[in-house]
Amino acid sequence: MATVFTSRQAIQITGVTQRQLAYWRKIGLITPSQQTPGGHSRYTFPDLIALKTAKRLIDGGVSLQKLRSSITALTRTLPHLKQPLTELSLLATGDVILVFHEGAVFETLTGQEWILPIAQFQREVEQKQNARRPTAASGQGELFPETNSA
Template sequence: MVELEGFTTAQVERLTRIGAQTLHFWDRSGFLSPSVVQAHGTGSRRIYSFRDLVALRVAAQLRDAGISLQSLRKVVTVLHAMHGLDQPLEERFLVTNGHDVFEKQGDELMSVLRQPGQGAWAFIVDIHAVVTELQREIQQWQSA
């Protein structure tokens, strides 16, 4: 028996908190389909990759923030057109205010939903960078 690398629908439900019906709808509609094994008829298994899980969780978080499925489809289309990405939801740094979705490009935010390509004013604090810098400075301070 060949072991498949990836995650079943039941595992994806637990890890992403997205219901099976939503996963199946997103697959059938072509929004987010499993990349390891796609369903072929009733009762067939879908197998998702880790990258699929990331894209699904990002989509779920954007939905929870108020972004409609129709808008998410547009975000994926715009990001694919701008960057030629296969999985833009798991390859880009995205920010939302519940009405628009922005892509972080360097120090700028660019709209990818309401006015694609238009910049938006924002101040982004990279918490990871702050923590890393503080840890480094404390370590230097303690060793001095």
């Protein structure tokens, strides 16, 4: 059986306030994985990761509304994920949340890719270099002719 944590322990470990924990549970942002027969919340380690991630995003400038919308969008975009805050690497840049997933970086709400895949770009550059190599001696067809001057 996995280790579970009380609400008090979750607060101490993650740094969220009791008020945040109660409100996030109430609105369904982050719900505890377990309940005792007496109705007390019990948090698993993945729940703690989700709480800490949410706190860091909010501390980084993301509004609670944006965070909720982002989680909803991620669940729609990546339906195989059960807990996006736990299973994905996220980064806040102001009020924008970026997701690092399978070699791509995209914005949570729009799905717009932010960084072009480096490996793919490197292959494209190499292909262009290889395609133009026979004429490189004449100075024509060079990829970056201004950098090849002696």
